[in-house]
Amino acid sequence: MDVTVPAASEESSDGGPWTLSRAERDTVSVAVASFSKRRDRSIWVLQSRRSILGVRCACEVLMAKQFREIGDTLKNFIASQKIFFTGSAASGSRVNISPRSTDHLHVLGPNEVAYLDLTGSGSETAAHVKADGALTLMLCAFDGTPMILRLYGKGRIALRGTPAYAAFLDRLYGGAEPPGARQIVCLDIDLVQTSCGFAVPLFDHVGERSVLDRWAEAKGEEGLRAYRAEKNAVSIDGLPTGFRDP
Ligand SMILES: Cc1cc2nc3c(=O)[nH]c(=O)nc-3n(C[C@H](O)[C@H](O)[C@H](O)COP(=O)(O)O)c2cc1C
Structure with missing residues (x-):
């Protein structure tokens, strides 16, 4: 098990695994080293009381932590990630x-994030949001200090052609609409949760794909409108997405 115990300078009031005290970090290091050593020797039964107590302590200090809002440390964590996942139903x-x-993901405030949603073959998230369903965003560190961040809440959609959509573009894109943009998905966060992310593999970021931009530019505005009218009206379960072009 490869565990990076964060430096003291990474501590913050946001909590999460970055807020271990020095004593807690030492306990975690000892417990994890002890457990790993035994695992290497294929001894899966922890034999010493000290190890059992140490691992239990490690689990307690590294378990999920919950917050009411996104603070500066978590905002920086989001800014340093390359990918996020939406989950909705x-x-x-x-x-x-x-x-x-x-x-295209932006932190708008301590309890609000939003992303510019680009044209795709479906619009599941919008359909679930319209049906008052739940929306969760998840980010996880694929390099550096491990961490998983989940943002739970309710979604809102700002359609193209609405004042909210125009204000978002003005604020974050200098008023220019990126190729294929179709709507904004906003999340009003009611719970922020961090967890350790020790089982998330390490990946190197090679780059962004330009496929969607090229696809959208090749289709052109009228082609995209026709595509969205055909593909984006209902979810795969037949729920209305509420989508309409201005
Ligand atoms: C040009 C194009 C690009 C797409 N890009 C993505 C993508 O980046 N992520 C994704 O989950 N689905 C992508 N899809 C597939 C679906 O549009 C999408 O998964 C599905 O509709 C999910 O709904 P959502 O867009 O509300 O998340 C793409 C489809 C097309 C045609």
Whole structure:
């Protein structure tokens, strides 16, 4: 097990695994080292009382922590990630999970994030939001200090052509609409949760794909409107997405 115990300078009032005291960090290091050593020797039964207490203590200090809002440390964590996942469902629907680039994810306030949603072959998230379903955003560290961040709440959609959509573009994109943009998905956060992320693999970020931009530019405005009218009206479960172009 490869565990990075964070430096004291990474402590913050946001909590999460970055807020261990020095004593807690030492306990975790000892417990994890002890457990790993035994695992290497294929001894899966922890034999000493000291190890059992140490591992229990490690689990306690590294278990999930909950917060009411996104503080500066978590905001920086979001800014340093390359990918985020949306999870949503409405009553009786399938559960949708979508991976996206954080290029279009923005922290608007301590309890509000939003992403510019680009045209795709479906619009599951919007359908679930419209049906008053739940929306969760998840980010996890694929390098550096491990951490998983989950943002739970209720979604809102700002459609193209609305004042809210225009204000968002003005504030974050200098008023220019990126290729394929179709709506904004906002999340009003009621719970922020961090957890350790020790089982998340390490990945190197190679780059962003330009496929969607090229696809949208090739379709052109009229082509995209026709595509969205055909593909984006209902979810795979037949729920209305509420989508309409201005
Ligand atoms: C050009 C194009 C790009 C797409 N890009 C993504 C993507 O980045 N992430 C994703 O989950 N689905 C992508 N999809 C697939 C679906 O649009 C999407 O998964 C599905 O509709 C989920 O609903 P959501 O967009 O509300 O999350 C893409 C589809 C097309 C045609």
